[in-house]
Amino acid sequence: MLVQLEIRNIALIDLVSIELTRGLNVLSGETGAGKSMIIDSINAILGGRISKDIIRTGREKASVQAVFMVEKEKVGDLLDSYGIDAEEDNTLVVSREFNINGKNICRINGKIVTVSMLKELGERIIDVHGQYDNQSLLRTENHIKLLDSFGGEYIDKLKQEYTEALQVYKSINNRIRNLSGNAGERERRIDLLKYQIDEIRKAKLRIGEDEELSRQRLLLSNSEKILDALSKAYELMYSGEYGSVSIVDGLNEAISCINGIARFDSRYESISKRLEDLYYQLEDIAEEIRKEKDEVEFDPELLESIDERIDLIFRLKKKYGKTIKDVLEYCRGIERELEEILGSEELLQKLYGQLEEMDSKLYDLSVRLNEERRKAARILEDRIGSELDDLEMKNAKFKVEIRFDDKRDSSARRAYSDSGLDHVEFLISPNAGEPLKPLSKIASGGEMSRIMLAIKNILANVDSIPTLIFDEIDTGISGLAAQKVGEKLSYISKNHQVICVTHLAQIACMADSHYLIEKVSDSVSTETRVIRLEGKEVDREIARILGGANISDTTLKYAKELLQNARKFKKSACI
Numbered sequence: 001m002l003v004q005l006e007i008r009n010i011a012l013i014d015l016v017s018i019e020l021t022r023g024l025n026v027l028s029g030e031t032g033a034g035k036s037m038i039i040d041s042i043n044a045i046l047g048g049r050i051s052k053d054i055i056r057t058g059r060e061k062a063s064v065q066a067v068f069m070v071e072k073e074k075v076g077d078l079l080d081s082y083g084i085d086a087e088e089d090n091t092l093v094v095s096r097e098f099n100i101n102g103k104n105i106c107r108i109n110g111k112i113v114t115v116s117m118l119k120e121l122g123e124r125i126i127d128v129h130g131q132y133d134n135q136s137l138l139r140t141e142n143h144i145k146l147l148d149s150f151g152g153e154y155i156d157k158l159k160q161e162y163t164e165a166l167q168v169y170k171s172i173n174n175r176i177r178n179l180s181g182n183a184g185e186r187e188r189r190i191d192l193l194k195y196q197i198d199e200i201r202k203a204k205l206r207i208g209e210d211e212e213l214s215r216q217r218l219l220l221s222n223s224e225k226i227l228d229a230l231s232k233a234y235e236l237m238y239s240g241e242y243g244s245v246s247i248v249d250g251l252n253e254a255i256s257c258i259n260g261i262a263r264f265d266s267r268y269e270s271i272s273k274r275l276e277d278l279y280y281q282l283e284d285i286a287e288e289i290r291k292e293k294d295e296v297e298f299d300p301e302l303l304e305s306i307d308e309r310i311d312l313i314f315r316l317k318k319k320y321g322k323t324i325k326d327v328l329e330y331c332r333g334i335e336r337e338l339e340e341i342l343g344s345e346e347l348l349q350k351l352y353g354q355l356e357e358m359d360s361k362l363y364d365l366s367v368r369l370n371e372e373r374r375k376a377a378r379i380l381e382d383r384i385g386s387e388l389d390d391l392e393m394k395n396a397k398f399k400v401e402i403r404f405d406d407k408r409d410s411s412a413r414r415a416y417s418d419s420g421l422d423h424v425e426f427l428i429s430p431n432a433g434e435p436l437k438p439l440s441k442i443a444s445g446g447e448m449s450r451i452m453l454a455i456k457n458i459l460a461n462v463d464s465i466p467t468l469i470f471d472e473i474d475t476g477i478s479g480l481a482a483q484k485v486g487e488k489l490s491y492i493s494k495n496h497q498v499i500c501v502t503h504l505a506q507i508a509c510m511a512d513s514h515y516l517i518e519k520v521s522d523s524v525s526t527e528t529r530v531i532r533l534e535g536k537e538v539d540r541e542i543a544r545i546l547g548g549a550n551i552s553d554t555t556l557k558y559a560k561e562l563l564q565n566a567r568k569f570k571k572s573a574c575i
Contacts, residue, residue, distance in 0.1 A: 001020070001022060001068065001069050001466050001467050001497035002020050002042075002066060002067075002068055002126065002467050002497065002499070003019070003020060003067045003068060003069055003091070004017065004018065004019050004020070004066065004067040005017070005018045005020065005038070005041070005042065005064070005065075005066050005067075006018075006063075006064070006065045006066075007037075007038070007041045007063075007064050008062055008063045008064075009055060009056040009059040009061065009062040009063070010037055010040070010041055010054055010055070010056060010062045010064070011034065011037045011054055011056060011528070012034050012037065012056070012519060012526055012527055012528040013034060013037055013041075013056065013527065013528045014056065014525075014527045014528075016038075016528065016529070016530045017530075018038075018515065018530050018532075019532070020497070020499065020513065021497075021512060021513040022493075022497055022512070023493045023494075023497070023498070023512030023513065024489055024490055024493035024498045024500065024510055024511050024512045024513075025497070025498065025499045025500070025511065025512065025513045025514075025515065026500050026501075026502060026507065026508050026510070026511035026513070026514050026515065027499070027500065027501045027502070027515050027517055028501075028502060028503070028508050028514070028515070028516060028517065028541060028545060029516055029517030029518050029519075030518070030519065031503075032519065033517045033518050033519045033528060034517050034519060034528030035471075035501045035517045036471065036501070037528065038501070038517065038530070039128065039469065039471045039501060040054070041064045042064075042066070042126065042128065042469065042499075043128060044064050044096050044098075045064045045065075045066050045094045045095065045096050045118065045122070046118060046119060046121075046122030046123075046126055046128070047106075047115045047116065047117075047118035047119025047120075047121075047122055048119075050098060052098065052099075052100050052101075052102055054098075055098070055099075055100055059100075060099060060100050061097060061098065061099040061100065062097070062098055063095065063096065063097040063098070064095065064096050065093065065094070065095040065096075066093075066094050066095070067091055067092070067093050068091065068092040068093075068094065068125055069090055069091060069092075070090055070091075070092045070125060070466075071090065071466075072086055072090065074124055074125075074466075075092070075121065075124055075125065078120065078121060078124065079108070079109075082108065082111070082113060082117060083111070084108055084109050084111050084113075085109065086109075087109065092108070092109065092125075093107075093108070093109055093110070094107070094108055094118065094121070095107045096118065106118050108121065124465065125465065125466060125467060126465065126466075126467045126468075126469060127456075127465045127467070127468050127469065128469040128471070129452060129456065129468070129469065129470050129471065129473065138439055138440045140423075140424075140425050140438070143400075143424045143425055143426050144373075144419050144422060144423075144424035146426075146455065146459065147373055147376060147377060147380065147400060147424050148373070148376075148419070149459055150376055150379075150380050150458065150459060151372055151373060151375075151376035152376075154372060155369065155372050155373070155376065158365060158368055158369050158372065159369065159419070159420075161365060162362065162365040162366070162369065162420060163418070165358060165361050165362050165365060166362060166416060166418070168358055169355065169358040169359065169362055169416065172351055172354050172355045172358060173355065173413075175351055176348065176351050176352065176355065179340065179341060179344045179347065179348055179351070180344070180348060186341065186344075189341065190338065190341055190342070193334050193337060193338040193341070194338065196320070196331070196334055197331060197334060197335055197338065199316070200316060200320065200327060200328070200330075200331040201331065203312060203313070203316060205313065205316070205324050205327060205328060206324070207324050207325050207328070208324070209313065209324060210310065210313050210317075210324060213306055213309055213310050213313070214310070216306055217303065217306045217307065217310065220298070220299065220302060220303040220306065221303060223296055223297065223298040224298060226296055227293065227296040227298075230289050230292055230293040230296065231293055233289055234286060234289045234290055234293060237282065237285075237286045237289070238286060247282065248279070248282055248283065248286065251275065251278065251279050251282065252279065254275055255272060255275045255276055255279060258271050258272040258275060259272050359413075359414065362414075362416055363406070363414065363421075365420070366404075366406070366416070366420040366421040366422070367404075369419075369420045369422065370402065370404050370420065370421070370422050373402055373422055373424070374402055377400035377402060377424075380400055380458070381398055381399060381400055383458050384398045384451075384454050384455065384458060385397065385398050387453075387454035387457055387458060387488070388450065388451070388454050390484055390487075390488070391450040391453065391454060391481060391484045391485060391488065392450075392480050392481040392484055393430060393447065393450060393481075395430075395431050395432035396428060396429060396430050396431070396447075397428065397429040397436065398426070398427070398428050398451075399426070399427040399428070399429075399436050400424065400425075400426060400427075401424070401425045401426075401427050402422055402423070402424050403422070403423040404421055404422055405421050405422075405423060406421050425438060426438075426439050427439075428442060428451065430442060430447050439451070447476070448476075450477065450481065450485065452473070453470075453473060453485060453488055453489075454488075456468065456470075456492065457488050457491065457492055465496070466496060466497060467496065467497045467498075467499065468492060468496050468497070468498050468499070469498075469499045469500070470489065470498065470499070470500045470501070471500075471501045472501050472502065472503065473485065473489075473500065473502075474502050474503060474504040474507055477504075478504070479506075482504045482506035482507060483506040485504075485506070485507055486504070486506045486507035486508075486509065486510040486566070487510065487569060489507060489510060490510040490566075490569070490570060493512065503545065504545070505542050505545040505546045505559065505562055506562065508541070508542055508545055509542055509559075509562040509563045509565075509566040510566050510569075510570070511538075513532065514532070514533045514538050514541065515530055515531065515532050515533065516530070516531045516532075516533055516537075516541055517529075517530055518531065538563065539556060539559050539560055539563065540556070540559075542559035542562060542563060543555040543556045543558070543559035546558060546559060
C-alpha cells in the first residue's frame with residue numbers, strides 16, 4: 001500500500017507531504033484546489049507521461065517521492081531483475097525528479113532506473129482509474145483481458161500453454177515462408193549465401209590470428225627503432241661510447257682490483273665472486289642482445305602483407321561478427337541454411353507436417369479457452385448484474401459476447417491471436433426495453449462510472465494489486481446512486497487500500513481517512529495544502545460539500561447524520 005507521498009514544486013504545490021492509511025482514503029476540496037495534481041503526481045512515479053509545464057512557476061525542477069509497503073512475493077522477482085535489494089521492513093521508496101529542461105531522474109530504493117521500469121513496477125502495486133480512464137473500458141480489445149483476469153488461475157495456465165505453442169507455430173511458419181518464397185527471392189538468397197560462405201572460407205581464418213598479426217605488425221613497423229636500441233645497448237656493453245671503457249671491460253677491471261685484495265679478508269673474496277657472477281650474466285645478456293640484433297629485419301613487403309591481412313579480417317568482422325570466432329560461427333549457420341534451402345522440398349514437407357501438428361494443438365487449446373471463458377462469462381454476467389442492481393441500475397442487463405472465429409483464410413490458416421480464436425465484447429442494456437449495445441454506445445458518464453466500479457469491485461477480489469485509486473468516479477451520479485457507490489468503495493477497501501477523489505458527500509462520509517485539499521493565497525503567491533481532517537473538521541467538510549461555503553446548522557446536522565449512517569453501514573458490513 002501507499003504509505004507516504006511527498007510532492008515538490010508541481011503546479012500550485014510548493015511542498016505537500018501526505019501520510020495515507022489502510023481502508024478508504026478520501027480527497028476532497030474545491031474545484032481547482034489541486035486534487036487532480038495529487039493523482040497526476042502518483043501517475044508520475046508510476047511511469048506516466050508528464051510535461052515540463054507541470055513544474056511550479058519560478059522553479060527549475062519538481063519531484064515526487066512515494067513510500068510503499070509491499071509484499072516481497074509480489075515484486076521480489078522484478079526487483080531482482082533490476083538489481084535492486086529489497087528492504088528488510090518491506091518498504092519500497094520510489095522517486096522521480098524532472099527538470100525544466102526535460103530531463104528525468106527515476107529511482108527505486110535509491111537506484112537509478114528507467115521510466116519503463118517505474119511503469120512495470122507501478123502495474124503491480126497501484127491501479128489508477130481516473131475520470132477519463134473509462135475510455136479503456138470502451139476499447140473492445142481490453143474486454144478479453146478483463147474476462148481472463150476474472151477467470152483466474154486455470155485460464156492463466158491455459159493461456160501460458162497456448163502462448164508457448166503459438167511461438168513454435170509462428171517459428172515454423174516463418175521457416176516455411178523463407179523456404180517457399182518466390183523463385184526469384186529463393187535464387188537471390190542462395191547466391192547471397194554462397195557469396196558469403198565463399199568470402200569467409202577463402203580467408204582461412206584462425207581464432208587468435210588477429211591478435212598475432214597485430215603483434216607482428218607492431219614489431220615490423222618499429223624495426224628501425226628496435227635495431228637502434230639493441231645496437232646501442234651492445235656497444236655500451238662491449239665497446240663503450242665516445243672512447244669510454246665498456247661495461248664488460250670495466251667490470252673485468254673491477255674484478256682484477258678486488259681479486260688483488262681478496263687474500264686480506266673473506267669479505268673481499270665474496271665481493272669478487274659476486275662480480276664474477278655478474279660478469280658471466282652480462283656476457284650472456286650481451287650475446288642474447290647480439291642474436292636479437294642480427295635477427296631484426298625491416299621487410300616492407302611483409303608489413304604490407306600483414307596490413308592487408310588485418311584489413312581483410314577487419315572487414316569480415318564488420319560484416320559477420322565482432323570476433324573471428326563469431327565470423328566462423330556465422331559461416332557455419334549460413335552453411336546449414338544453404339543446405340536447408342537446397343534440400344527444401346524434403347524439409348518443407350517435414351515443416352508442413354509440424355505446422356499441422358501445432359495447428360491442431362493450438363485449435364484444441366483455443367477450444368478449451370473458449371469453454372472456460374464461457375463458464376467465466378456466465379458467472380461474470382451474474383455478478384455484474386447484481387453489482388449494477390446495488391448501484392441503482394436495477395433494469396440494466398450486462399452480457400459478455402464471445403465469438404469463436406475458426407474460419408481459415410485463403411492459405412487455409414486460422415487467424416490465431418495472442419488470446420486464441422475468441423473475440424470478446426461487453427454489451428449492456430442500461431434500461432428496460434433497450435437492446436444490448438456495446439459499451440461505447442452508452443452516453444451517460446454516470447452509467448459508465450458505475451459499470452466501471454462494478455467491474456472493479458468484482459475483479460478486486462481476484463486482483464493482487466494492493467492499491468486502487470479512483471479519480472472522480474462520482475461523475476454524473478447523485479442521490480441514492482452516490483450512496484451505493486460510496487458503499488462499494490468502502491467494501492473494496494476491506495481488502496485493498498482505496499484512494500478516492502470525490503465531490504460527493506455520500507462518498508466522502510465513507511472515508512476511513514479524510515484529506516482536505518485547499519488553495520491558499522497571499523499577495524505574493526498561491527499554493528495548495530493538504531490537511532488530514534479529524535472529528536469536527538470532517539463534519540464541517542461534509543457540510544461544505546453538501547451546502548457550499550456558507551455552512552448552516554441544517555447542513556451540519558445532515559452531515560453528521562450521513563457520517564453516523566456511514567459508520568453504521570461499515571459496522572453492519574464488518575468493514
